[in-house]
Amino acid sequence: MDVGFIGLGIMGAPMAGHLIAGGHRLHLKSRRQVPEQLVAAGGIACKSAAEVAARSDVVILMVPDTPDVELVLFGADGVAEGLRRGATVVDMSSISPIATRDFAARIAAKGGAYVDAPVSGGEVGAKNAALSIMVGGSAAAVARVRPLLELMGKTVTHVGDTGAGQVAKVANQIIVALTIGAVAEGLLFASKAGADPAKVREAITGGLATSRILELHGERMITRRFDPGFRIALHQKDLNLALEGARTLGLSLPGTALAQQLFSACVAHGAGDADHSALVRALEIMGNHQVAG
Template identity: 45%
Template structure:
């Protein structure tokens, strides 16, 4: 690959994605304070930059992976941001999960300034990012999607153009709704099984082989069985995403009663100090409501 990519945001997801792009043959320049977050990219042959402006100048593609809507707006629109320093015509791929209406507005600004912007939020968690097996839902113009395809294919295995600007964020909101509800009911099932002294591993084996099976069950059963909640995707971020989907549903005039309840349970987990933990730590909230200790005992 001869393209130079500026990757802005090297957190839990962005770091392995940038590394995989470098390994795929792109020339990757990463920016994210603190500097230690660029170590893995540098070890893979990429470059760490001291500023966002330095990262994007002369880049063919700019990838953004930051936590929330205000962060994306700052990265793109600030005086030190992408639109101020990248060359017109640069393709900007926003991998962040943000509000669809914010993406639509940013797309209009990008077009006015001569940039091409697509929204490409991802699903698959830290494991998917590390293994380049993310599911990527893309909104934007068809020709911009085609131009971005080599980059997207280097970090994901399911890459789908779902519609115009903002459509990717809408599909991601639906994804987060489904995942949150799945995690919550899995947590409730675990507490229920443990209350009856059932062999949890055997129970999850048979449940996973039937209609109750899911990617959530397979990926999160270890966390819940071992009470290990190192973040692959933090409750803080899923709380933000549930705010996006509940707000968007209200604006569309549709009801998501189960999703609204799970959004409150996510907020409760955060309020109880679990925000920095993996979203599988919803299990801890079910235990609290059941009057159980962290390990499941009364």
């Protein structure tokens, strides 16, 4: 299949690589230069999103935020200008569900189909083709692109109609943020009380408190490895979507609001580009104690 892939950052580059390895012809565009390793593997660098769309049966987007998706789709030399009739746009970014439904309607007016398929699993999941992919769209459109999604993810779940994938991703980001906060508080308490946080983490991973976040991000908090798999600034963006949606729905999400404030404290101390596990830094500042040296 001729597949377009726009957005080749920390997540997008390895995802595109899996599609090339799966035998598809990839037409590539990135804000920066297309990675040399993808071109060496057979990927074709394009000059614009419109050129990508003109060459592709399916166009995949993996960009940071709602305005970025709109610009790539409908800006000058955007996907909509080159979109083949009957082609499918797959947005794997994490953006507003409301905007997603609007974008889908505009693509449909151009004769295309639209699938929203945000992911969870971070850089590790992208590199290992082990992402969890939450999908929204018509059954026919999802069936068409499922073989591509299965090359990039371990779990592909069709949640519902257009926008449902983005709703699931927002819910995911709420749970991830609150769990990071819980792990951070637990390890901070253990360390301040005089126990070895590494041993405490080892002890509780065998019980009910175990989770991938305790396993992966708990280790990051102890070893102080905050190079980004998923940046705090991007998680803040996702929690903004959650809080804006909650206001629209008349919901109270107090835990989400607290997590957002902790992320804001990290940003204020220069950690906006750190991994979201660095949320622990905000608690460490308030407690005047570091989990591990």
